[in-house]
Amino acid sequence: MAGAVGGRVRTPAPSRSRTLVRVQELHDAPLAPLTTFRLGGPAARLRIATTDDEVVEAVREADAGGSPLLIVAGGSNLVVADEGFPGTALRIATSGVELSGTSLELAAGENWSDAVARTVDAGLAGIECLAGIPGSAGATPIQNVGAYGQEVSSTITEVVAYDRRTDETVVVPNSECGFSYRHSRFKADPTRFVVLRVRFRLEDAGGLSAPLKYAETARALGVGPGDRVPVQTARETVLKLRAGKGMVLDPEDHDTWSAGSFFTNPVLDERDFEAFTARVAERLGADVAAPAFPDGEGRTKTSAAWLIDRAGFGKGYGTGSARISTKHTLALTNRGDASTADLLALAREVRDGVREAFGITLVNEPVTVGCSL
Numbered sequence: 001m002a003g004a005v006g007g008r009v010r011t012p013a014p015s016r017s018r019t020l021v022r023v024q025e026l027h028d029a030p031l032a033p034l035t036t037f038r039l040g041g042p043a044a045r046l047r048i049a050t051t052d053d054e055v056v057e058a059v060r061e062a063d064a065g066g067s068p069l070l071i072v073a074g075g076s077n078l079v080v081a082d083e084g085f086p087g088t089a090l091r092i093a094t095s096g097v098e099l100s101g102t103s104l105e106l107a108a109g110e111n112w113s114d115a116v117a118r119t120v121d122a123g124l125a126g127i128e129c130l131a132g133i134p135g136s137a138g139a140t141p142i143q144n145v146g147a148y149g150q151e152v153s154s155t156i157t158e159v160v161a162y163d164r165r166t167d168e169t170v171v172v173p174n175s176e177c178g179f180s181y182r183h184s185r186f187k188a189d190p191t192r193f194v195v196l197r198v199r200f201r202l203e204d205a206g207g208l209s210a211p212l213k214y215a216e217t218a219r220a221l222g223v224g225p226g227d228r229v230p231v232q233t234a235r236e237t238v239l240k241l242r243a244g245k246g247m248v249l250d251p252e253d254h255d256t257w258s259a260g261s262f263f264t265n266p267v268l269d270e271r272d273f274e275a276f277t278a279r280v281a282e283r284l285g286a287d288v289a290a291p292a293f294p295d296g297e298g299r300t301k302t303s304a305a306w307l308i309d310r311a312g313f314g315k316g317y318g319t320g321s322a323r324i325s326t327k328h329t330l331a332l333t334n335r336g337d338a339s340t341a342d343l344l345a346l347a348r349e350v351r352d353g354v355r356e357a358f359g360i361t362l363v364n365e366p367v368t369v370g371c372s373l
């Protein structure tokens with residue numbers, strides 16, 4: 001049993017003596033090109049690991065040397081300080097896809113969107129609405145990625161991770177991943193686990209998608225929420241909707257030089273929601289209703305994009321090098337020559353403006369490294 005993890009230990013982490021690993025290494029390496037924002041200074045040391053053993057070895061070495069460690073995969077959810085990172089950045093570049101029946105296992109470094117395409121080609125349902133989300137498979141459990149009515153927490157069965165605290169490779173079952181909206185125990189305790197593999201259970205619905213939960217997708221397909229459509233059609237529709245919002249990576253399109261949504265949707269308890277609706281009525285008129293989605297236990301989720309827009313920060317807002325996307329108010333973007341300081345200044349302006357207008361403090365979704373809002 002692996003200490004407090006509670007998950008089953010699959011294998012002990014490889015011992016130093018029987019592991020011959022050669023992890024690629026660079027010094028004073030720019031991190032900006034490894035992020036979708038294309039922002040941030042250099043890492044003192046950048047290591048690139050292409051196998052699980054290399055990942056474990058590189059993490060062990062960094063930990064043994066007391067060097068701060070930053071795991072970088074697709075870099076699509078990272079805001080790195082202009083000053084860079086003074087420790088070891090470890091790029092996860094492992095590969096491996098095993099699809100057997102409805103079971104899927106992905107190495108952490110696999111490209112997520114490609115893996116989704118593969119499962120859809122096999123006619124399987126469960127992650128088709130997560131098509132087009134950039135980044136790696138190994139990062140999906142970190143913030144429980146989600147979009148268009150699906151979240152990976154519904155299909156992940158287990159996460160295989162290296163536990164830095166116990167120096168063991170552990171298998172964390174779904175029930176112990178602590179998944180919630182854009183959150184997990186991996187995000188809560190970022191210095192403990194390095195994800196090596198992620199296992200999923202998909203559904204064979206005879207080539208049909210999972211029941212569509214998101215009204216916009218159902219509307220675009222001319223069906224009702226809860227209906228199923230051919231799984232390939234669901235994927236393609238989501239990709240089209242995402243592209244229209246600048247949410248599919250395109251190197252030519254500055255609207256996608258972002259981390260996707262910069263803020264999470266606020267979840268309010270009953271009292272805060274009442275105060276919020278009163279504020280909306282006072283500011284925008286009694287006939288204006290803010291988006292409100294029941295979120296269990298008396299809580300209500302509202303829309304960060306709506307708040308930003310109604311607080312006066314519309315699409316394309318800003319005059320500098322960091323601006324709001326011209327396609328989506330929730331994405332902050334680098335128009336080409338921004339710095340992280342520019343981006344953070346814009347993020348603070350938006351956060352403070354929304355707070356002043358509606359009394360709600362937005363929280364950033366991407367992980368900040370060496371900086372904060």
Ligand SMILES: Cc1cc2nc3c(=O)[nH]c(=O)nc-3n(C[C@H](O)[C@H](O)[C@H](O)COP(=O)(O)OP(=O)(O)OC[C@H]3O[C@@H](n4cnc5c(N)ncnc54)[C@H](O)[C@@H]3O)c2cc1C
Pocket residue numbers: 036070071072073074075076077078092108133134135136137138139140142143144145146147190193194195196246247248249256258259260261367
């Ligand atoms: C255009 C665009 C659209 C997006 N749309 C969505 C969306 O619809 N839904 C959504 O949820 N997200 C979305 N995102 C955010 C992002 O794509 C996801 O969070 C993605 O899972 C990040 O993967 P990554 O490999 O790029 O992680 P990185 O950005 O490299 O890392 C993110 C965090 O995870 C940690 N990490 C990464 N890999 C591992 C690992 N193997 N073990 C331990 N820690 C690890 C990193 O240290 C860091 O803290 C979008 C981003 C962009 C740019």
